[in-house]
Amino acid sequence: MPAIEFRDVVKRFGDNVVLDGLSFDVPQGDRVTLIGPSGSGKTTILRLLMTLEEADGGLIHIDGDPYTHEYRGPKRVAIPEKRRRVVRNRVGMVFQQFNLFPNMTVLENIVEAPVHVLRQPKDEAVARAEQLLDQVGLADKRDARCTQLSGGQQQRVAIARALAMDPEILLLDEVTSALDPEIVADVLGVLRDVAASTDITMLLVTHEMQFAREVSNRVLMFDHGRIVEEADPETMFTAPRHERTQEFLRAVLG
Numbered sequence: 001m002p003a004i005e006f007r008d009v010v011k012r013f014g015d016n017v018v019l020d021g022l023s024f025d026v027p028q029g030d031r032v033t034l035i036g037p038s039g040s041g042k043t044t045i046l047r048l049l050m051t052l053e054e055a056d057g058g059l060i061h062i063d064g065d066p067y068t069h070e071y072r073g074p075k076r077v078a079i080p081e082k083r084r085r086v087v088r089n090r091v092g093m094v095f096q097q098f099n100l101f102p103n104m105t106v107l108e109n110i111v112e113a114p115v116h117v118l119r120q121p122k123d124e125a126v127a128r129a130e131q132l133l134d135q136v137g138l139a140d141k142r143d144a145r146c147t148q149l150s151g152g153q154q155q156r157v158a159i160a161r162a163l164a165m166d167p168e169i170l171l172l173d174e175v176t177s178a179l180d181p182e183i184v185a186d187v188l189g190v191l192r193d194v195a196a197s198t199d200i201t202m203l204l205v206t207h208e209m210q211f212a213r214e215v216s217n218r219v220l221m222f223d224h225g226r227i228v229e230e231a232d233p234e235t236m237f238t239a240p241r242h243e244r245t246q247e248f249l250r251a252v253l254g
């Protein structure tokens with residue numbers, strides 16, 4: 001059963017049809033990179049998976065469970081919020097702009113959701129947070145305020161925070177785009193470790209083609225909300241077949 005399943009998903013913003021009946025599957029444990037020109041719908045796909053946006057048509061399934069809607073006969077009906085929330089807790093996301101709680105310490109940021117959403121005992125959540133801080137190389141920043149950290153450190157806290165929820169699916173949206181080039185490598189290194197040491201299903205949007213090549217096993221090239229090409233990273237980045245992909249990669253890779 002796929003970890004993520006999109007079936008004929010439609011998303012519009014006003015007259016702008018961003019996804020026009022998009023279907024694709026991500027098997028459990030896969031690492032899939034979404035590439036494509038600006039505005040092609042990559043972030044919208046991740047936001048639908050975080051229920052930050054609502055699809056106008058079609059179905060999304062997580063591990064076979066209907067996520068936001070299901071069909072009752074021919075009728076597409078919303079599933080109750082309570083049921084949706086259970087599924088949403090399996091999905092974690094790291095954003096380009098970190099989105100940490102600025103007035104909390106690093107530790108408080110990480111334990112917030114496990115304690116308040118998953119109802120984990122506080123001491124258990126703290127022990128796990130400390131382990132994750134060690135993993136992302138920030139054990140000494142435990143009690144710092146997030147505003148005192150560099151962008152790269154904040155992004156590593158955001159990664160630890162997402163992992164603290166033990167997600168089955170991790171969504172990464174341009175996680176290095178807001179960072180200075182010299183600290184991008186630290187963040188990518190942490191994610192490389194996560195990819196190597198867990199079986200979390202990952203869906204990433206990135207312009208870091210080298211990273212995409214190292215971490216993902218499949219690349220989907222989008223244009224106008226449609227998949228124009230799908231290949232393993234080696235093929236996609238060295239011998240793309242579709243003219244639109246060739247043109248896009250020439251522009252991105254130079």
Ligand SMILES: Nc1ncnc2c1ncn2[C@@H]1O[C@H](COP(=O)(O)OP(=O)(O)OP(=O)(O)O)[C@@H](O)[C@H]1O
Nearest residue numbers: 013016018036037038039040041042043044045205
């Ligand atoms: N909240 C919104 N309101 C209106 N239009 C939106 C909204 N979010 C996205 N869009 C539009 O949807 C389209 C797809 O945007 P999306 O951010 O998914 O593209 P993208 O492929 O991730 O682009 P980029 O690489 O620039 O991040 C764009 O035309 C964008 O302007």
